[in-house]
Amino acid sequence: MKTYGLSLPGSVYSGEDSISKIADILRANGTRHPVLFTTEGIRQTGLLDLVLDVIPQECGEPAVLDDLAVEPTYGEVQSVVDRCNALEADMLIAVGGGSVIDATKLVSLLINSSVTVKDLLDDPLAARKTVKVICVPTTAGTGAEATPNAIVAVPEKELKVGIVNPEMISDYVILDSRTTKNLPRSIAASTGVDALCHAVECFTSNKANPISDCFALRALEMIMKNIVPACDDRDALEAKEQMLIASFFAGIAITASGTTAVHALSYPLGGKYHIAHGVANAMLLTPVMRFNQPVIGDKLAEAYDRCFEPDGTLTAEQKADRIITRMEEIVSHLNIPTSLKEFNVPAEDLEGLVASGMDVRRLLDNNMREVTADDARAIYLQVM
Numbered sequence: 008m009k010t011y012g013l014s015l016p017g018s019v020y021s022g023e024d025s026i027s028k029i030a031d032i033l034r035a036n037g038t039r040h041p042v043l044f045t046t047e048g049i050r051q052t053g054l055l056d057l058v059l060d061v062i063p064q065e066c067g068e069p070a071v072l073d074d075l076a077v078e079p080t081y082g083e084v085q086s087v088v089d090r091c092n093a094l095e096a097d098m099l100i101a102v103g104g105g106s107v108i109d110a111t112k113l114v115s116l117l118i119n120s121s122v123t124v125k126d127l128l129d130d131p132l133a134a135r136k137t138v139k140v141i142c143v144p145t146t147a148g149t150g151a152e153a154t155p156n157a158i159v160a161v162p163e164k165e166l167k168v169g170i171v172n173p174e175m176i177s178d179y180v181i182l183d184s185r186t187t188k189n190l191p192r193s194i195a196a197s198t199g200v201d202a203l204c205h206a207v208e209c210f211t212s213n214k215a216n217p218i219s220d221c222f223a224l225r226a227l228e229m230i231m232k233n234i235v236p237a238c239d240d241r242d243a244l245e246a247k248e249q250m251l252i253a254s255f256f257a258g259i260a261i262t263a264s265g266t267t268a269v270h271a272l273s274y275p276l277g278g279k280y281h282i283a284h285g286v287a288n289a290m291l292l293t294p295v296m297r298f299n300q301p302v303i304g305d306k307l308a309e310a311y312d313r314c315f316e317p318d319g320t321l322t323a324e325q326k327a328d329r330i331i332t333r334m335e336e337i338v339s340h341l342n343i344p345t346s347l348k349e350f351n352v353p354a355e356d357l358e359g360l361v362a363s364g365m366d367v368r369r370l371l372d373n374n375m376r377e378v379t380a381d382d383a384r385a386i387y388l389q390v391m
């Protein structure tokens with residue numbers, strides 16, 4: 008008999024103004040030295056100020072690291088860890104997308120430790136969390152606020168690598184609808200499709216189980232219904248809020264299940280060409296779903312029934328076909344690039360991509376249809 012389990016963040020607060028809960032959290036923990044992590048771009052949106060405004064007086068002037076890198080290398084994360092060592096941090100607050108959240112989660116393991124980020128690439132369990140983490144995601148999104156994963160680029164391998172350590176599941180999650188209200192359309196689109204990939208991959212993964220299915224299917228339904236208005240309509244606040252919750256649910260699905268060949272084959276695109284994580288996944292979504300369809304058709308048909316009006320005249324194969332087509336339409340409607348030509352990737356790089364993609368065994372093993380090097384080559388060729 009298979010066993011499966013799920014670990015969740017300690018407390019989750021959602022809805023407009025849930026950021027104000029941070030004051031209660033800091034007081035309840037007796038926090039004196041919170042450290043905030045973000046990027047310069049997010050600081051300029053005013054979102055960091057929403058958090059700074061609720062920090063209780065007894066914390067004094069909190070330290071702010073506002074120059075975190077987007078999709079960082081392990082070396083860049085290590086330099087953040089090194090800068091934190093002197094700060095006597097007793098609470099870490101991530102205000103950002105997956106890049107900021109992942110770096111903050113790694114800091115929570117490595118602060119004042121002799122273990123480095125590079126060590127964790129070889130042995131992800133080599134360190135334990137010593138400082139709690141509050142995550143305030145500003146994209147919808149990676150779901151990194153729910154997962155035990157942190158993804159770093161490894162430049163010498165031209166690959167992105169996931170470090171998985173259960174201690175990286177965050178202690179507090181704040182899903183405040185104000186954080187994604189003014190997200191630029193292109194970022195809302197690519198990060199939203201990333202969440203869609205998490206949901207559909209986790210639902211069709213070898214690791215899928217009744218607990219992960221519950222979150223993956225609900226996330227998929229919410230995303231399919233809300234992603235287009237959330238990206239297109241500045242005032243579609245309800246749709247944006249649904250996306251923020253759905254991406255969190257999809258993150259829970261990752262924790263309980265695991266992503267598959269879309270994410271596996273996208274890692275080299277991020278590692279070698281620095282294509283944004285969500286864009287790389289969006290590009291591979293349809294080719295991988297079509298490749299998987301003969302094996303996951305019934306699951307896709309079940310997902311279709313959940314996302315669309317019931318239609319008794321359709322066969323399971325037609326339903327699977329239609330949901331993949333709808334995903335393809337969404338990517339196209341949202342103007343996400345679908346070809347590596349847009350990133351000037353030369354044809355002669357194909358074999359290198361195949362070799363790197365086949366290296367991501369952790370995720371390829373989750374794919375219900377076995378992916379051979381020939382299969383990976385055929386999938387990459389569709390986006391070359």
Ligand SMILES: NC(=O)c1ccc[n+]([C@@H]2O[C@H](COP(=O)([O-])OP(=O)(O)OC[C@H]3O[C@@H](n4cnc5c(N)ncnc54)[C@H](O)[C@@H]3O)[C@@H](O)[C@H]2O)c1
Pocket residue numbers: 046048049052054077078079103104105106107109145146148149150151154155156157158167186187189190191194198201261284285
């Ligand atoms: N840990 C996990 O489980 C997990 C899962 C999937 C992806 N990831 C990783 O997360 C990273 C990607 O994260 P992401 O897709 O959330 O994007 P991101 O964090 O890289 O941010 C993308 C850009 O959007 C900007 N931005 C973020 N929020 C904004 C806002 N509200 N308004 C204006 N600009 C904003 C950022 O400054 C940045 O320039 C990748 O490194 C990826 O590998 C992690």
Ligand SMILES: [Zn+2]
Pocket residue numbers: 149201202204205270284288
């Ligand atoms: Zn992802």
